Amino acid sequence: MEKKQNKYPVNHIIGFALSITLTIVAAWTALSSDLPVMWIIIAIMALAVIQAGIQLFMFMHITERGATHAPWNMMFHAFVIAAIVVAGSLFTMSFGFTHDHGGGDHHDESGAESHEESHDDHEGH
Amino acid sequence: MSEQKTDDVALEYSTHQGQMNIVGFWIFLAAEISLFSTLFATYAVLFGRTAGAPEPAELFEAGTVLIMTFILLTSSFTCGLAIHNMREGSLKGLMIWLGITLLLGLGFLGFEIYEFVHYAHEGATIGSSAFWSGFFTLTGTHGVHVTLGVGWMIAILIQLKQRGLTAVTTRKVFIVGLYWHFLDVIWIFIFTSVYMIGMVV
Numbered sequence: 001m002e003k004k005q006n007k008y009p010v011n012h013i014i015g016f017a018l019s020i021t022l023t024i025v026a027a028w029t030a031l032s033s034d035l036p037v038m039w040i041i042i043a044i045m046a047l048a049v050i051q052a053g054i055q056l057f058m059f060m061h062i063t064e065r066g067a068t069h070a071p072w073n074m075m076f077h078a079f080v081i082a083a084i085v086v087a088g089s090l091f092t093m094s095f096g097f098t099h100d101h102g103g104g105d106h107h108d109e110s111g112a113e114s115h116e117e118s119h120d121d122h123e124g125h
Numbered sequence: 126m127s128e129q130k131t132d133d134v135a136l137e138y139s140t141h142q143g144q145m146n147i148v149g150f151w152i153f154l155a156a157e158i159s160l161f162s163t164l165f166a167t168y169a170v171l172f173g174r175t176a177g178a179p180e181p182a183e184l185f186e187a188g189t190v191l192i193m194t195f196i197l198l199t200s201s202f203t204c205g206l207a208i209h210n211m212r213e214g215s216l217k218g219l220m221i222w223l224g225i226t227l228l229l230g231l232g233f234l235g236f237e238i239y240e241f242v243h244y245a246h247e248g249a250t251i252g253s254s255a256f257w258s259g260f261f262t263l264t265g266t267h268g269v270h271v272t273l274g275v276g277w278m279i280a281i282l283i284q285l286k287q288r289g290l291t292a293v294t295t296r297k298v299f300i301v302g303l304y305w306h307f308l309d310v311i312w313i314f315i316f317t318s319v320y321m322i323g324m325v326v
Contacts, residue, residue, distance in 0.1 A: 007213075009205065009206055009209040012202060012205040012206060012209060015205070016198070016199075016201075016202040019198050019201075019202075019313075020195065020198060023195070023198065023313075026316075026317060027191055027321065030321035030322070030325050031187055031325075037325055040322075040325050041322055041325070041326075044317050044322070045317060047317070048313050048316075051310075052310045052314070055201065055306050055309055055310045056306075058205075059204075059205045059306045059309075060302075060303055060306045060307070068144075068148060070148050071151035074151050074152055074154075074155040075151065075158070077155070078154075078156075078159060081159055081162065082158050083162075085162040085163060085165075086162055086165050086166045086169060088166075089166035089167070089169065089170050090169050090170060094169075094170055
């Protein structure tokens with residue numbers, strides 16, 4: 001949106017400082033904090049989304065008028081699709097399923113209707 | 126919305142062709158996000174299935190990964206400075222900052238190659254297990270993109286040297302800049318969801 005840009009690239013410097021800071025915060029959260037694992041994952045994923053936003057808005061000029069509103073629309077929808085693909089794959093492939101091949105843990109905590117369970121039953125007969 | 130030429134607008138947007146090329150490149154980037162989302166999904170689903178190969182937490186080194194991340198973040202910044210200089214009309218500044226970006230990109234690739242070789246020595250290759258297949262496909266695809274970006278920038282630097290700042294060359298620089306920032310966005314998610322989560326879980 002900037003019409004006449006500043007002599008000094010203030011936006012870029014702020015964006016750079018922020019992204020370095022966020023990276024350090026994310027690394028500290030993951031490696032040195034005592035938060036529960038689930039909270040660490042949520043926190044650092046949130047930091048990653050903020051950083052992606054910094055890149056898009058401060059470096060890539062996504063809101064710049066020269067190229068209509070299409071970029072902003074497309075990137076937003078691309079991120080929505082990406083989130084659905086990743087979350088959907090995890091949900092269908094991994095939810096309620098443990099990777100521990102050693103134990104008999106494949107049997108559900110999530111209800112007797114699970115696919116694994118019925119499959120085992122068929123083999124049992 | 127934007128047929129008329131004004132003095133106000135940056136050179137790369139000054140022609141209809143230039144505008145359409147830039148919008149088209151945003152479409153490409155949106156498609157790239159979908160491509161990477163499938164690789165992230167594959168990696169996430171296969172997470173932990175190392176089948177006797179080394180565990181990620183044993184091999185990932187926070188130091189190396191942080192250095193790679195800082196290199197790529199800095200290169201994204203210098204690439205932004207290159208575009209800034211271009212809009213100031215400074216060909217020299219543009220070429221210097223683009224050159225620095227290029228060198229940082231090569232540095233990143235060097236670290237990534239070192240990392241992959243190191244993992245291979247420790248017994249984790251693309252064929253070792255489902256997890257490592259997912260890992261190398263995801264990070265390798267990003268690495269291939271960076272390699273492509275480096276070659277692309279070299280070609281554009283040569284063209285800038287020959288032709289100077291025109292509506293066509295500025296458009297090309299702007300587009301390679303978008304591509305470079307985009308690779309940084311992808312890397313941020315690799316850094317977070319592959320390396321950081323891999324070291325925590």
